[in-house]
Amino acid sequence: xxxxxxxxxxxxxxxxxxxxxxxxxxxxxxxxxxxxxxxxxxxxxxxxxxxxxxxxxxxxxxxxxxxxxxxxxxxxxxxxxxxxxxxxxxxxxxxxxxxxxxxxxxxxxxxxxxxxxxxxxxxxxxxxxxxxxxxxxxxxxxxxxxxxxxxxxxxxxxxxxxxxxxxxxxxxxxxxxxxxxxxxxxxxxxxxxxxxxxxxxxxxxxxxxxxxxxxxxxxxxxxxxxxxxxxxxxxxxxxxxxxxxxxxxxxxxxxxxxxxxxxxxxxxxxxxxxxxxxxxxxxxxxxxxxxxxxxxxxxxxxxxxxxxxxxxxxxxxxxxxxxxxxxxxxxxxxxxxxxxxxxxxxxxxxxxxxxxxxxxxxxxxxxxxxxxxxxxxxxxxxxxxxxxxxxxxxxxxxxxxxxxxxxxxxxxxxxxxxxxxxxxxxxxxxxxxxxxxxxxxxxxxxxxxxxxxxxxxxxxxxxxxxxxxxxxxxxxxxxxxxxxxxxxxxxxxxxxxxxxxxxxxxxxxxxxxxxxxxxxxxxxxxxxxxxxxxxxxxxxxxxxxxxxxxxxxxxxxxxxxxxxxxxxxxxxxxxxxxxxxxxxxxxxxxxxxxxxxxxxxxxxxxxxxxxxxxxxxxxxxxxxxxxxx
Amino acid sequence: xxxxxxxxxxxxxxxxxxxxxxxxxxxxxxxxxxxxxxxxxxxxxxxxxxxxxxxxxxxxxxxxxxxxxxxxxxxxxxxxxxxxxxxxxxxxxxxxxxxxxxxxxxxxxxxxxxxxxxxxxxxxxxxxxxxxxxxxxxxxxxxxxxxxxxxxxxxxxxxxxxxxxxxxxxxxxxxxxxxxxxxxxxxxxxxxxxxxxxxxxxxxxxxxxxxxxxxxxxxxxxxxxxxxxxxxxxxxxxxxxxxxxxxxxxxxxxxxxxxxxxxx
Ligand SMILES: [Zn+2]
Numbered sequence: 001x002x003x004x005x006x007x008x009x010x011x012x013x014x015x016x017x018x019x020x021x022x023x024x025x026x027x028x029x030x031x032x033x034x035x036x037x038x039x040x041x042x043x044x045x046x047x048x049x050x051x052x053x054x055x056x057x058x059x060x061x062x063x064x065x066x067x068x069x070x071x072x073x074x075x076x077x078x079x080x081x082x083x084x085x086x087x088x089x090x091x092x093x094x095x096x097x098x099x100x101x102x103x104x105x106x107x108x109x110x111x112x113x114x115x116x117x118x119x120x121x122x123x124x125x126x127x128x129x130x131x132x133x134x135x136x137x138x139x140x141x142x143x144x145x146x147x148x149x150x151x152x153x154x155x156x157x158x159x160x161x162x163x164x165x166x167x168x169x170x171x172x173x174x175x176x177x178x179x180x181x182x183x184x185x186x187x188x189x190x191x192x193x194x195x196x197x198x199x200x201x202x203x204x205x206x207x208x209x210x211x212x213x214x215x216x217x218x219x220x221x222x223x224x225x226x227x228x229x230x231x232x233x234x235x236x237x238x239x240x241x242x243x244x245x246x247x248x249x250x251x252x253x254x255x256x257x258x259x260x261x262x263x264x265x266x267x268x269x270x271x272x273x274x275x276x277x278x279x280x281x282x283x284x285x286x287x288x289x290x291x292x293x294x295x296x297x298x299x300x301x302x303x304x305x306x307x308x309x310x311x312x313x314x315x316x317x318x319x320x321x322x323x324x325x326x327x328x329x330x331x332x333x334x335x336x337x338x339x340x341x342x343x344x345x346x347x348x349x350x351x352x353x354x355x356x357x358x359x360x361x362x363x364x365x366x367x368x369x370x371x372x373x374x375x376x377x378x379x380x381x382x383x384x385x386x387x388x389x390x391x392x393x394x395x396x397x398x399x400x401x402x403x404x405x406x407x408x409x410x411x412x413x414x415x416x417x418x419x420x421x422x423x424x425x426x427x428x429x430x431x432x433x434x435x436x437x438x439x440x441x442x443x444x445x446x447x448x449x450x451x452x453x454x455x456x457x458x459x460x461x462x463x464x465x466x467x468x469x470x471x472x473x474x475x476x477x478x479x480x481x482x483x484x485x486x487x488x489x490x491x492x493x494x495x496x497x498x499x500x501x502x503x504x505x506x507x508x509x510x511x512x513x514x515x516x517x518x519x520x521x522x523x524x525x526x527x528x529x530x531x532x533x534x535x536x537x538x539x540x541x542x543x544x545x546x547x548x549x550x551x552x553x554x555x556x557x558x559x560x561x562x563x564x565x566x567x568x569x570x571x572x573x574x575x576x577x578x579x580x581x582x583x584x585x586x587x588x589x590x591x592x593x594x595x596x597x598x599x600x601x602x603x604x605x606x607x608x609x610x611x612x613x614x615x616x617x618x619x620x621x622x623x624x625x626x627x628x629x
Numbered sequence: 630x631x632x633x634x635x636x637x638x639x640x641x642x643x644x645x646x647x648x649x650x651x652x653x654x655x656x657x658x659x660x661x662x663x664x665x666x667x668x669x670x671x672x673x674x675x676x677x678x679x680x681x682x683x684x685x686x687x688x689x690x691x692x693x694x695x696x697x698x699x700x701x702x703x704x705x706x707x708x709x710x711x712x713x714x715x716x717x718x719x720x721x722x723x724x725x726x727x728x729x730x731x732x733x734x735x736x737x738x739x740x741x742x743x744x745x746x747x748x749x750x751x752x753x754x755x756x757x758x759x760x761x762x763x764x765x766x767x768x769x770x771x772x773x774x775x776x777x778x779x780x781x782x783x784x785x786x787x788x789x790x791x792x793x794x795x796x797x798x799x800x801x802x803x804x805x806x807x808x809x810x811x812x813x814x815x816x817x818x819x820x821x822x823x824x825x826x827x828x829x830x831x832x833x834x835x836x837x838x839x840x841x842x843x844x845x846x847x848x849x850x851x852x853x854x855x856x857x858x859x860x861x862x863x864x865x866x867x868x869x870x871x872x873x874x875x876x877x878x879x880x881x882x883x884x885x886x887x888x889x890x891x892x893x
Contacts, residue, residue, distance in 0.1 A: 291780045329779040349779045596688050606669045611852055614860065616661050618851045620654035621864045622844045625871070627713035628650050629720035 044069035044159060045218035049190055052225040052247070053232075053264055058179045060168040060189055067161050068193055071216075074200035075153040079130070079162075081116075081146040082215075084188035087207035088112030088171040088178075092141040094206040095175070099447070112171035112178065116191050119148060122161040130162075144207040146191065164191055173333040180331035183289075187261040187339065188212070195489070203380060210450050211381040211441035213259070213374055213388065217487055220260040222252045227266075233287055234262035235341050237321045254319065256487055257340035258378050263325050269293070271300050275307045277316045282307065288326035291349050295360070296326055298351040302364045302403070309399045313475045314372045314482035322371070324364070336363045338370035361400060369395040377485045384492060385450075386437040386516060390458025391478070391495075397421055397459055398466070421463045421591055428456030429521065429594035436519030437461070438492060453519070460591045461515045464522070467589035468547055469503065477502040492516070510566075511545055515592060520544045522592035524584045526601045536579040538601075540564065540571040545592060552586040555579040580604050635727035636876035642726035646719060647868035650712075651861070657708055661701060668697035717743050717808075720875070724812035727879055735814055742811045746820060747804065754800040762793035795830065802833040802878075809878045827881045836874045843867045 046067040051060050070076050087095035089111050120127040130148040137143075154160060168189040171178045177187040194204035195216050203214055224232050225247040236254025243249070254260065268287040275282040284303055288296040303324055311317055323342040327334045335346035346363040369392045373379075379387040397420045401409040410420030434453040435443040444450040466474040481490075481498035488494075496508035514520035522545035530537045540551065546566040553560050555578045564571045564584065573582075581602035585593070593599065669692055718740055725731040766789040773782055807824035815823060844867065847860040 289779075291778050329782070349783075595691070597692060606666050611856075612665075613658055613662050614851045614857045615848075616658035617654055617857075618844075618847045618860045618864070620657050620661075621651060622847075622867075623709060624650045624654050624712055625840075625864070625867055627709050627716060629646060629716040629723055629871075 043217075043219075044071075045193075045216050046221070047190070047192075047218055047260065048221045049260070050223045050225075051186070051189070051262070053184060053186065053227075053230075055179075055182055055184065055227060055230070055264075058170040058184070060170065060186055062168060062190055063163070063165045064190060065161060065163055066193065067159065069159040070154045070156055070196065072196050072198050072200045073156055075155045076150070076196065076200055077153045078147055078149050078202075080194040080202040080204040081119075081148070081191040082144060082188075082194055082204070082207070083114045083116065083146050083191055084144050084207040084212060085112045085114040085168055085170075085177060086143040087188075088174060089143070093144065094142045094208060095144070098208055098210070098445075099175070111169065113169045114189070114191065115167045115169075116146065116164065117167065118163070118165035119191070120163045121151065122163065123151075127163065142206045145194070145204055166191060173331050175333060176337045178333060180328065180334070182266055183328050183331050183334075184264045185261070185325075185327075185331075185334040185337075185344065186263065187259075187337075189261070192259070205382050208382055208441050210444060210447065210454075211385055211388075213381040214378070214383075214489070215258040217256050217258050217378065219255040220253065220257060222260050222262065223249060224252070224262050224264070225249050226264045230264055230266045231268040231287070232262050232264040233268070233285065233323045233325065233342065235260040235323075235339060236319075237283075254341060256318070257375070259340055261339045261342060263287075263342070263344070265289075265328075269296075271296055273300055273304055275304055275317070275322075277308070277311050280316055280318075282317055282319070283321045284324070285321060286324040286326065289328040289349075292326050292328075294351040295347055295349050298360060299324060299326060299345050299347070299364045302361045303368055305403060306365045306368050306399045309402055310369060310372055310395065313398075313479050314395070315376075315479065315486060317371060318376070318486075322368075336367060338367045338374060340375045341371070343367035343370065361403065362396060365399045365403075366392060366396040369399065372482050376487060377482055378487070378489050379491070380489065382441045384438070385441050385454045386458045387490070387492060387495065389454045390437055391462070393424070393455040394459040394462035395478075397424065397463065398471075419588075421460060422588070424456045424463075425460050425591045425594075428452045428460050429592070434519070436517055438517035457519070458516065461512070464515075464547070464589065464591045465507075465511065467587075467591070473502055511547070514545050520592075521594055522547050522590055523595065524549065524590075524593065525598050526582055526584050528601045529579055529582055529603055531578055531580070531603070534576065534578070536573070536575050536577060538573040538575075538579070538582050540573070540582070540584055542569060547590045547592070549585045549590060550587070552581075552583040553579040554581040554583075632873070632876040632880040635879055636873055638729055639723060639726040639872060639876070642723055643869060643872040646723060646872075647865055649719075650868070651864065653708070653712060657705065660704070664697050664701050665693060668693050717747060720808055721812055723872070724809055724875060724879060727876055728812070739811050739814065742817050742820070743808055746807045746811060746817050749817075749821070750800065750804045750807065754797065754804075758793045758797040758800065761796060762790055765789035765792060794834075798833045798837070799828075799830045802827065802829045805833075805874070805878050806882055809875065810882045812879070813882065823882050823885055826885050827878065829878070829881065832877070833874075836870065839870055840867050843870070 044067065047064060048066075049062060049064040051062040053060050068079075087093045090096070116131065119130045121130055128151050130150070134146070134148050136146060150160075168186070170184060170186065170189075173180045173183075173185060177185055177189065179185070188207070192215060194202050195214050197203050205214075220235060222234055222236065224234060225244070226232050228243060228246050228248060230248060232248075232250055234250070234252040235257055236252040238250055239253050240251045241248065252260075252262070267290055269290055269292075271286040271288070273284045273286075275284055284300065284307070286296055286300050286303070288299075303322070307317055307322070319341050321341060325342065325344045327344055327346065329349070332346075334344055337344045345367055347360050351360060370388075373391040373395065374381065374388045377387070381388045397409065400420055403409075404412060406419055408417040410423040411418040431452070432449075434449040434457070437453050437458040439453070441450070444453070462474065462478075477498050480501065481495050484498070485494055496512055499507045499512055515522070522542065524540060524542045527539040527541075536553075536555070542549070542564075546569065548566040549564045551562040551564050551571070551573075553562060553573075553575065557577050557579075562571075562573065562575075581600070581604060583600040585596075585599060588596070718736070721736060721739055721743060722731055725736075766786040769785045769789045770782070773785075803824045805824075806827035806829070807820045810820035810823045811817070843863045847863040850856045850859040850863070853859070
């Protein structure tokens with residue numbers, strides 16, 4: 001199952017795939033660049049929602065009008081809604097059982113729920129109640145999905161309007177949705193139609209511990225009422241704000257998004273900025289708790305820098321507004337979560353330069369990258385989490401590398417620095433094996449394995465491609481994928497097609513599919529240099545995914561590099577001169593090697609790195625003076 | 630007799646103390662480097678990996694983790710403990726040098742007293758200061774379990790560490806003055822009394838701060854060209870700073886301890 005049996009095969013196919021690569025690149029030279037798909041396919045879905053938040057009971061009383069069109073090729077006789085707040089009603093739901101009643105270290109503390117009190121279909125002869133007669137057992141273990149029968153089948157292209165009334169009960173903030181004190185994150189809060197695939201099947205699933213998103217793009221028109229003195233931010237652009245009988249009523253609108261949330265509190269402090277890209281202006285609004293000013297300014301800075309970076313690589317951010325929410329201390333369950341045009345970041349109140357990057361910049365860059373990989377390229381998060389979290393994780397690391405430099409992109413604290421992707425390699429490749437990144441959410445039992453495989457390994461595979469064949473080419477490839485799949489719902493085939501278009505058909509077949517779908521490694525083993533008669537013989541072998549590597553030789557006569565092409569499973573060097581040391585991939589391009597210790601051999605003892613003795617001496621002197629007389 | 634005279638009398642001994650601690654440190658650093666190289670030799674370039682994007686963490690840990698780190702930390706711990714024990718007789722000899730002569734005959738008796746006083750003082754210090762350092766921030770944290778401005782919470786936690794620091798400084802100054810008194814042949818209980826009356830908590834904190842600054846400077850300079858030399862000068866400065874503190878401590882107990890034997 002693992003990598004180590006694939007080397008020979010991969011090496012053989014690579015040889016003639018060079019020709020194919022050349023042919024395809026010539027073919028593509030004529031084709032115009034893919035026009036960005038700016039038009040939503042699902043232009044006829046519309047949610048008009050009205051919500052009133054009661055902060056005392058932490059309930060949202062809502063009603064809505066949903067317009068929906070059957071965009072599949074076949075007639076449909078039922079509708080499927082997601083009612084994901086039901087996941088937090090008790091401990092027996094799928095979410096609770098899979099997540100072990102905790103998420104990212106935050107424990108489940110109390111009940112939530114989504115009561116759908118009315119669901120009616122508008123017909124020429126009046127409204128038809130759809131709830132009566134449905135199989136909706138209030139005592140069922142998992143009520144996160146609601147199926148209702150239509151009075152008659154709906155033919156392809158036909159449109160319906162539904163009226164809905166509901167009460168959303170927010171839990172103490174646990175997994176994204178909920179309240180902490182008077183901070184309210186209102187997500188997954190209304191009955192939302194699942195996505196109907198082309199063949200007429202509903203892509204519906206219970207709310208899983210690790211994945212939740214897959215829905216049609218739609219136009220959202222959201223009216224929110226919060227008590228006087230409170231403020232709210234939401235998906236989309238704020239169109240109006242007025243005071244009505246003791247409440248503040250705000251209206252938000254956004255088209256081409258697949259979800260809508262709002263966040264409310266009485267203490268928001270605001271920071272604003274403009275992001276310019278070509279002829280587009282994006283208003284960036286950041287709200288934060290009192291006292292978080294210095295951290296908020298850093299989050300805004302990272303947001304603006306990353307907006308420019310992601311826009312350049314994956315296509316400009318297409319909406320008029322982006323809203324960033326810095327959650328208060330204690331609302332950890334809501335921290336670090338993405339929604340269309342709005343995300344929640346995380347971190348301490350104080351921005352301390354030099355603190356580990358993971359604490360400050362990383363979450364902001366990550367949640368922003370989701371605007372592309374999930375927000376606009378709306379993949380099936382439960383079936384293909386790597387297309388969502390995996391690509392986002394690579395895009396995050398890539399942005400941090402551009403921001404901080406490779407050596408400091410992971411950790412940069414008190415003079416100790418670490419490459420962010422080396423950190424991900426260490427977490428993803430070592431330790432107990434996990435399912436491959438191409439696995440669905442349901443294959444994972446432990447959140448640690450999910451993180452290592454989906455986030456870590458996908459990012460490490462992408463970064464290996466970037467370092468081996470050049471970052472600009474990978475930017476071009478993922479840029480093509482993100483632009484051509486914008487406002488679509490692609491599968492990995494679309495991603496692999498973009499890779500094959502840039503590199504040739506061997507890329508998906510020999511590198512990406514083995515590494516992502518099977519979880520193959522790519523490791524090398526270097527033999528000891530044999531010096532005889534003024535010549536040096538060294539044998540190097542590679543296993544798993546075949547990657548081209550550079551080899552560094554060192555000896556009394558100096559240093560030189562040798563190229564080791566991917567097609568050679570083994571490399572037998574027979575070089576003139578005395579080369580006492582050999583090091584495969586000295587610049588660490590191939591991150592798919594779980595153990596690099598056998599990537600280098602030498603006939604000489606290792607030298608103490610310069611400065612190590614002085615540093616050790618200084619520290620030891622201080623220690624001795626500390627315990628001494 | 631004032632502190633300056635005592636400091637000057639002990640210049641030679643101070644330098645010898647410095648040379649001794651440096652020699653022990655250099656020996657340990659060499660052993661450390663040798664052990665690391667020994668562990669890394671089958672895997673060349675592991676150390677060189679530090680140059681490319683920081684340490685190659687998993688390989689570094691795997692290389693040294695199995696064989697090198699455990700025994701190394703044990704050996705370092707044992708060396709520190711041994712030097713810590715040796716510091717009691719060393720400080721007595723140092724204090725004698727400040728008095729003008731080393732009274733070898735009285736040393737064993739003073740050593741016994743100094744060890745006794747150190748035990749009597751160390752145990753309660755660890756309990757009280759350690760307890761305060763843990764308890765006060767926790768108390769502060771739980772007093773505001775609901776919603777509190779995170780700035781108030783975090784700065785309050787930091788401020789709650791100050792009492793423990795003050796207690797530790799007061800106690801350390803006491804312990805040093807007790808030893809200075811014992812070097813004048815005072816019995817343990819008289820020394821405890823004289824040492825307590827010396828006070829000098831603020832001065833001890835200033836001494837600690839200055840030593841920390843010198844150490845920070847030597848760490849910062851160690852990586853530069855000729856850093857070795859500058860780091861050594863700063864380390865030497867730290868030893869003489871300590872000598873200055875001992876000299877003043879001795880002068881202080883001489884003023885305070887009215888029942889000092891006439892021999893001093
Ligand atoms: Zn994510």
